Amino acid sequence: MSSIIMPESGIHETAIIHPNAVIGKDVKVGPYAVIDEDTVIGDGCVIGAHVTIHKYTTVGKNNRFFPGCSIGAVPQDLKFVGEQTRTIIGDGGTFRECCTVNRACGEGNETRIGNNILMMAYTHVAHNCIVGNNVIMSNVATLAGHVIVEDRAVIGGLAAVHQFCKIGRNAMVGGMARASQDIPPFMIVAGDPAFVSGLNSVGLARAGMPQEERSELKKAFRILYRSGLPLQEAIATMEAELNSCEPIEHLMRFLRTVERGIIRTRKG
Template structure:
């Protein structure tokens, strides 16, 4: 199998015969790959990393030393059911990261493509992370959290279970996230609060000035006019142009189960 697939497996690695390896996979010394694992083409499993049963890792990923993918959930309701941890293509998992597999709640933990999960971070059971997400060093993501595309969490952020973090948002290091963070927002301080829109990030991702202006107007109505949330959403809907950005803001807030961060 190694020769046919052009894989590179160290003689000091432990790779179960039931693991399915794509073309050009590299597995370094002292790495462990258990049964019921799939690893996509070109992925590199570094020395000492552990890829446990239920892992589904995409193509061109990197799993750095001593990371653990698809570990057993740290959840008392887990009863040994067969679940998965899914990692998208080109995602980088740095040293000592732990990613738990799912429970019966959702059956899977998902990290999207082109993500960066920095050292010592934890992604708990049944979380769903979109594409291009960055999780800073030592951030801890509790169970069943949803993090949308392009969101950035700085270092040592603590995220409460069932929280949702919107796309293109940025969370200051050391924050304690107990409420939902709406899209395009920058949040910081203690207790955590809305501090403006992610202007730098939006410009880097080629949002137009008109799109950025509308996002800013929406959040001024929400946070600066003294309206309650329901009235603010009605004002946003009636006074601002119908755009994908406006719809995402409205849908996110209306569907928030924990409520959004305060201003």
């Protein structure tokens, strides 16, 4: 068997797997892949050539790791002193070439990635991040430590997200954007520094959100970004003027917990 071809079934003879690693059913492991100690690999995963799954990593079912991925390596943080932390990966993810995910800092903490994520080539998720379900990270998109990304967000190529920022549900971050504050759910941001360019209307329609809910979000956008009101007054106005629906309630919950401030529209 050629050492550069994935095995049709099972584990390639050059792969290195620690004796206490737990490997599920129907897992394929390619040439020169390394699976470290205290790891769990779920059923149906495909681990490509030269992939490294580091210790204290748990991987769910039916994930695919393309060549060169590094999953669960120690964090790139000078505060880290070897404490036991973990990396948790959900089900159905695709991790393209050379993407990296670091485990957490702080004893007992986790870096956590949800289900059905697509991380394209050279993307990076740093320590203590929480990434939701159905998130797409385009090539070379980068999350600093402690970033939270809610479900179905899309992060464009070469975008960079500052530590401790939050990206809301169904938000879209444009390519090469630099985000240093929170991005509210359902918004589109772009630029360096990033600014809100509008509501993610096309994405919401494609996600199947009903028209009446999208209409309420358009009203919320105008209150939040066109009224000139401070954030807390904008939230109060939305509570008083908008019809209650799940997306509106989610948006207001997000805004009430903002700590770094929110990205605003472009001035001038």
